Amino acid sequence: MSIDPTKDIISLSDVIKQVPQFAKKIPNVLSGLRHAYLRRPSTTCGLGWAFEKAVEKNPDGSALLYEDEQFSYTELNIWANQIADYFLSIGAKKGDVIAVMIENRPELVATVLGLAKIGVVSALVNTAQTSKVLSHSINLVKPFAVVIGEEVQQAVLDIQNDLQLAQDKFFWFADDDSSTSAPKPFTDLAQVSKTCRQDNPSATQEICGKDGLFYIYTSGTTGMPKAVIFNQNRWMLAYGTYGHVLNLDTDDVMYATLPLYHATGMVVCWCGVIAGGSALAIRRKFSKSNFWKDVQKFDASAIGYVGELCRYLLDCEPTPEERQHRVRKMIGNGMRSNIWHEFKERFGVEEVLELYASSEGNVGFSNIFNFENTVGFSPTPYAIIAFDKEKNEAIRDADGFCRKVKKGETGLLIGKITRRSPFDGYTDAKNNESVIMQDVLSTGDKYFNTGDLVRDIGFRHAQFVDRLGDTFRWKGENVSTTQVENIVSEYDKIAEAVVYGVEIPNTNGRAGMAAITLQDGKSLDDGDLASMVKAFKAELPAYAVPVFLRIQKHIETTGTFKYSKNKLKEQAFDPEQCQEKILVLLPGESAYCEVSNDVLNKINQGEYRF
CATH class of the missing domain: 3.40.50.12780 (ANL, N-terminal domain)
Structure with missing residues (x-):
């Protein structure tokens, strides 16, 4: 859209x-x-x-x-x-x-x-x-x-x-x-x-x-x-x-x-x-x-x-x-x-x-001027640059420089690193390298990559659009997909897990969903549907426990062996689109159940309050 x-x-x-x-x-x-x-x-x-x-x-x-x-x-x-x-x-x-x-x-x-x-x-x-x-x-x-x-x-x-x-x-x-x-x-x-x-x-x-x-x-x-x-x-x-x-x-x-x-x-x-x-x-x-x-x-x-x-x-x-x-x-x-x-x-x-x-x-x-539908005005140096969502990277021209988006367009928000706008970083310096971009708009400049897509709406105002990368927001918390993947994969019948956020109608943020493959010769029985919830809750905060599970025979990866999450996000939890078994942890329940057409309709109509 x-x-x-x-x-x-x-x-x-x-x-x-x-x-x-x-x-x-x-x-x-x-x-x-x-x-x-x-x-x-x-x-x-x-x-x-x-x-x-x-x-x-x-x-x-x-x-x-x-x-x-x-x-x-x-x-x-x-x-x-x-x-x-x-x-x-x-x-x-x-x-x-x-x-x-x-x-x-x-x-x-x-x-x-x-x-x-x-x-x-x-x-x-x-x-x-x-x-x-x-x-x-x-x-x-x-x-x-x-x-x-x-x-x-x-x-x-x-x-x-x-x-x-x-x-x-x-x-x-x-x-x-x-x-x-x-x-x-x-x-x-x-x-x-x-x-x-x-x-x-x-x-x-x-x-x-x-x-x-x-x-x-x-x-x-x-x-x-x-x-x-x-x-x-x-x-x-x-x-x-x-x-x-x-x-x-x-x-x-x-x-x-x-x-x-x-x-x-x-x-x-x-x-x-x-x-x-x-x-x-x-x-x-x-x-x-x-x-x-x-x-x-x-x-x-x-x-x-x-x-x-x-x-x-x-x-x-x-x-x-x-x-x-x-x-x-x-x-x-x-x-x-x-x-x-x-x-x-x-x-x-x-x-x-x-x-x-x-x-x-x-x-x-x-939002100092009290407009609607904007994160407001910024006095700090920043740029909103063109971004390729499929390649998951900023677009650079033949000279290697990025391009600012036009008014009304969406792009990647980056903050210029200056003496007045420093990047203090993480405790581990290695984590800083992945979020600093160099030679972005001119030779020698440095920017902090926010990992967020925003829309330029003029007069140094922006609208938040989406969060990139391996983090999504649910229940007011940022959820690390890698952390959840590690915990989900520890369940004895699960071989591999890919975690991502999916939108549920009438909710804020994205609910956690895990595409999982099972260990050879293993299958999930009724007891697993409850024990998985118990195991996940023992290791994860409640907001990070996957709301949906998608059971796959194999997990698709790119040519560089990265998980193909875009397709998974698009298909979300619709069994017809996925053509695979989808489980959901409904509000107030202690076990996963299968997403039937009736359950799917109730989710989409907002009858369950996630």
């Missing part, structure tokens, strides 16, 4: 029409840009510095809301200082890494803030990880210590012997007041830090842009999760741009149910809150039935989102609460064009600050 080249095109006159609305933000935007760009490399900056500025601005105002708990800026700052002082007392120093694995609750926020104040890097571990993936993620960053919540202690205890960590460096927060003492080898961090110093550590004043802040895990394009370096400078860019464009103030409350081990929640939502001296309201896990009730409870004026969250809310039956609130703005990414206008109209939201960024990337877009 071709795209109308004139659809959603933005012109200078369109931007001029939006200027009166944008003009109200200009003082705040200019202040933010000063923080983002007009700093010397040695200037004190970062999360800890910015939070202390917010404490000065709004000492008694609410900083953090959770369930029935409320922490003022002063109270949260003291708590973070005590955690910082404790880790300094046991030898942690700037540049060390501590793996943090806690669900969305105040202990996570206080820990990350405390570590940021002393220059210790928080490795934000996905709380859904288990087994080999979890041990890989923790060992990858060579941590000084690990801090977990009681809610994930069993997953960590299961891999304790695989971790390259001293036994006295395991720390723990109770899940609630009724919890018992920390199990061995954990130390109760709340207990050992409660008598520590409450004043701001002097170390915060020694932190500058190049110093590390987070490791955020990304599936990348192959294999196990990769740890992306997110330094203080990148946080300041987000704080100075997204944070100030959002234009929150001390009476605002941002409600965020996104997992805080992802940059959208931890960086984008929180930096907007800190920039305004506002309150961050968090929930342990997203609940569509409680979403608007929580918005009312916390008196939220802004919300953080990803596209899947928006679709879930639209799927709900209308309630009085969904209009009885003061939310007028939202910030996030992945809002699909087919629900954008409907969402704003139904829930009374006036401003959608859609953005585009990646944990490892050097190019960002922000």
